Amino acid sequence: MDTPAATSPAAPFPDRLTEGYRAFLDDRFDREKDRYEQLAETGQTPKIMLIGCCDSRVSPEVIFDARPGEMFVVRNVANLVPPFSPDDQLHGTSAALEYAVQALRVEHIVVLGHGRCGGIRAFADDAQGPLSSGDFIGKWITLIGPAAERTGGRGRHETLDGYVERLALSSIQQSLANLRTFPCVQILEGKGRLHLHGAYFAVATGVLMLLDPESGQFVPAIGELPRKAMPLRCD
Template sequence: MTVARPLPHYLVSRYQGWKATGYAENKSWYRRLATEGQHPRAMIISCCDSRVHVTSIFGADQGEFFIHRNIANLVPPYEPDGQKHGTSATIEYAVTALKVAHVIVMGHSSCGGVRGFYDMTMGTAPELREETSFVGRWMDLLQPGYDRIKATRSGPECIDALEKEAVVVSLDNLMTFPFVREAVEAEELTLHGLWHDIGEGDLMWFDAEDRSFKPV
């Protein structure tokens, strides 16, 4: 039994407006993308949060970024266990097939996934402790980051630090993928970590030398 329904009217109107303007004015460019394929220079791993709009932040056009979004912009460690790994598959395709030159992990302020993890550790979100919680088990990936800061941070300060730790954990896990490590060591790929303040519009980058975030 199918339960799919027609698009809401406001989305249909927006699509028709884009087709009549944005597409019509750049038709040759879209047709070129369709026939020549994609050749993005960078992959961006960001959060699903609707307030994080990476193409707007960087003024990117179609075909420029290969984008993967998930809860809290997390990358799992390399685990070739025969299971279905959407994030890992996307990374593999970006690095081995598309040959992107950059992989960028971008975290952000007010992250609901990170807040959920913090609440889970504080015992105030027991539903996320359930084995049946997809969000809870996904956010377990942040545990190494929490272990690094839990002795010195608490409350809002801890949540802010955890948002940045989500980026660091992902960068560390990226290097467990053999094809990522090989490309980095061959200087064919560079990894980058960013944290975006939604309210202020600020952007910070991760300095691996002193493991701190600094203004861009």
């Protein structure tokens, strides 16, 4: 298959990225040069896989102050995990999951949702039409359907923002349920060698909520919030 020809002159590499790279070399890479060299020699051995959203406001490495090689991160629209489906289609998230569990042998998988998620809102907002003729996002977010059923749908007097928040939390739980449809996850979780977690990050407040497996409720990750963190709100 021929590669389509460019229709306009190539733009220069963004200055913001070049500047950021220089800052990285002068600061973090300089401080962690030995670690990068070790990772290059020995390979990665992360204990945690994190499935997050593509949203530019929610960077797992920043939120959890992760060092290079500590987390195996997969990001997609609305931090969704499809159910196990052994067919001939292309499955990016499932392939990453298989690699993390069977090759890297991670011990924890975290599904990280967040407030004001555009993918969740796209599903919840009936008035929003497809973004393109292919409607790739529309097809992808059908995975939210079971989570919407679990919530009972949008309440008659419920605001769209309120429903999006409830749906985001329910979708995290649905993705955890979908993870458990993968045989490798079932086996290792049953043996106590793999642990699944749900988390929700409030963009506006910096508050992190964790899913309590016993109550099914999301609770603050830490007992006392930092002084700079605003009161609890899941938005």
